[in-house]
Amino acid sequence: MIAILDHEIVSNPQPEDVGTITVTATVEGYDPTFTAKTFLEEFIEVESRSKENLNDFLMESGINDDDTADGIIELMTYISEVTSSASTDYFPGCALKVGLFLVYGDHQIEEAVQVSLDDHQIEEAVQASFQESYIIRFRPASMFVVEDLPREIYDKPSDTDENCTICLDEFDNGERVVTLPCDHYFHDECAVTWLETSHLCPLCRFELPCEDQ
Numbered sequence: 001m002i003a004i005l006d007h008e009i010v011s012n013p014q015p016e017d018v019g020t021i022t023v024t025a026t027v028e029g030y031d032p033t034f035t036a037k038t039f040l041e042e043f044i045e046v047e048s049r050s051k052e053n054l055n056d057f058l059m060e061s062g063i064n065d066d067d068t069a070d071g072i073i074e075l076m077t078y079i080s081e082v083t084s085s086a087s088t089d090y091f092p093g094c095a096l097k098v099g100l101f102l103v104y105g106d107h108q109i110e111e112a113v114q115v116s117l118d119d120h121q122i123e124e125a126v127q128a129s130f131q132e133s134y135i136i137r138f139r140p141a142s143m144f145v146v147e148d149l150p151r152e153i154y155d156k157p158s159d160t161d162e163n164c165t166i167c168l169d170e171f172d173n174g175e176r177v178v179t180l181p182c183d184h185y186f187h188d189e190c191a192v193t194w195l196e197t198s199h200l201c202p203l204c205r206f207e208l209p210c211e212d213q
């Protein structure tokens with residue numbers, strides 16, 4: 001078995017796609033394709049539902065246990081390399097699309113890569129998940145709660161460059177940052193603008209109270 005992996009970093013995703021990973025797995029010679037969108041951290045967890053589903057998909061396609069395990073390990077290794085290596089363009093504010101293609105025997109590998117990266121498939125999967133998140137997407141956070149969030153003046157640690165994952169700019173000394181209850185912090189202005197549209201933390205989807213609660 002050969003596992004072919006490829007990825008695309010979406011540097012300016014829709015707000016609800018920030019921090020997500022979309023995995024599309026295809027097994028050569030098996031028609032259905034596995035696609036799941038989940039938060040990257042959730043996917044990397046040892047027991048995540050998306051990984052279980054991927055496991056089921058690979059087993060269903062007729063792959064033996066060893067190859068299923070190998071495929072998932074290769075995928076996880078690949079994802080951790082993409083998300084942790086300084087040589088890639090990955091940053092927490094983007095979305096990641098990963099294609100896993102498993103090939104048996106001496107099929108044309110280049111052809112296989114072509115299929116695994118079929119944008120159309122990925123596009124459709126993303127469309128489907130838009131529908132699901134549509135309802136919660138446009139509920140603003142309560143103004144009173146937003147006003148009460150703790151603010152402080154950013155004091156830049158000498159050896160780190162942290163970014164505001166809403167505007168993607170680095171935090172600079174003297175800028176006002178606001179911290180959400182989940183401990184994620186952003187530029188005050190960025191967070192306020194964001195929370196006027198969505199009551200979810202852009203990084204972890206922590207839910208702030210809404211206007212009507």
Ligand SMILES: [Zn+2]
Pocket residue numbers: 164165166167168169186187190
């Ligand atoms: Zn910002």
Ligand SMILES: [Zn+2]
Pocket residue numbers: 180182183184201202203204205206
């Ligand atoms: Zn958060």
